[in-house]
Amino acid sequence: MSSVPTLDPSAFHAFEHTGWQDAARRYDDAFGSLTRQAVAPLLDAAQLRPGARLLDVASGPGYVAAAAAERGVRVTAVDFSAEMVKLARLQNPDIQFHVGDAEKLSFPDGAFDAVLMNFGMLHLAQPDRAVAEALRVLRPGGRYAFTVWAKPEDALGFAIVLDAIRKHGNPDAPLPPGPPFFRFSDAGECETVLKVAGFRSVDVRKITQVWRFSDPAMLFEAFLNGSVRTRALLHAQAAQALAAIRDAVGATAAGFQDHGTVQIPMPAVLASAEKPAK
Numbered sequence: 281m282s283s284v285p286t287l288d289p290s291a292f293h294a295f296e297h298t299g300w301q302d303a304a305r306r307y308d309d310a311f312g313s314l315t316r317q318a319v320a321p322l323l324d325a326a327q328l329r330p331g332a333r334l335l336d337v338a339s340g341p342g343y344v345a346a347a348a349a350e351r352g353v354r355v356t357a358v359d360f361s362a363e364m365v366k367l368a369r370l371q372n373p374d375i376q377f378h379v380g381d382a383e384k385l386s387f388p389d390g391a392f393d394a395v396l397m398n399f400g401m402l403h404l405a406q407p408d409r410a411v412a413e414a415l416r417v418l419r420p421g422g423r424y425a426f427t428v429w430a431k432p433e434d435a436l437g438f439a440i441v442l443d444a445i446r447k448h449g450n451p452d453a454p455l456p457p458g459p460p461f462f463r464f465s466d467a468g469e470c471e472t473v474l475k476v477a478g479f480r481s482v483d484v485r486k487i488t489q490v491w492r493f494s495d496p497a498m499l500f501e502a503f504l505n506g507s508v509r510t511r512a513l514l515h516a517q518a519a520q521a522l523a524a525i526r527d528a529v530g531a532t533a534a535g536f537q538d539h540g541t542v543q544i545p546m547p548a549v550l551a552s553a554e555k556p557a558k
Contacts, residue, residue: 289405299508304363310506325552326394338400342368383409397426425552448524453516470551479553493542496533
């Protein structure tokens with residue numbers, strides 16, 4: 281009987297960190313047009329007013345931070361990748377970006393009116409700790425919201441790539457074990473984790489998003505260059521298998537063309553909650 285790999289948080293954290301250090305400058309071309317679609321709903325869920333204090337966690341290139349600043353919000357942002365922080369600072373010189381760990385924030389209790397995380401939860405070794413940290417740094421009555429991908433049967437870009445790997449490659453290629461990638465795609469799991477941490481008034485909803493490409497081949501390239509776990513899984517394939525996976529992904533993506541544009545449904549799950557007022 282095969283044993284289930286034991287999660288080593290330090291090893292998985294290092295794996296993700298190395299991956300994002302490498303993928304930072306390719307992320308915008310790969311996923312930027314897609315993950316930006318969740319920014320406005322995420323900000324709306326936080327119910328931010330001009331002058332409010334926001335902490336953007338796992339800030340990446342700074343999409344959430346920049347949009348919040350345009351709304352007159354006072355923004356502080358953190359990401360564990362120094363390369364991401366460097367990129368975000370270059371693009372948003374008026375916003376404070378720091379290298380920091382979502383699971384161990386270097387801010388005092390009650391420092392912010394809202395904490396947001398856009399597609400960062402699934403890259404954490406210990407996401408429950410990040411939720412607890414968000415609660416800690418929020419003022420009483422403050423808002424917390426995060427987004428993750430919907431399940432592959434809805435977020436079809438994942439289904440296309442993962443199905444191609446199953447059919448033409450090795451889906452069990454050795455990677456550092458991490459938390460289930462689609463754990464928070466389940467609304468019930470989001471609600472449970474938030475309530476256990478101490479949040480109330482939990483709301484979980486799905487956001488409609490569409491990934492648009494000019495060329496079907498771009499779907500494979502996006503995952504190969506701008507992700508971490510899926511990128512590592514692809515790079516672990518034998519050369520012949522990888523070529524077959526590339527061809528299969530392109531062929532399936534071509535079926536989503538409409539008037540010369542590939543349009544792939546990629547909905548997100550948006551979870552939001554409130555820290556109880558004292």
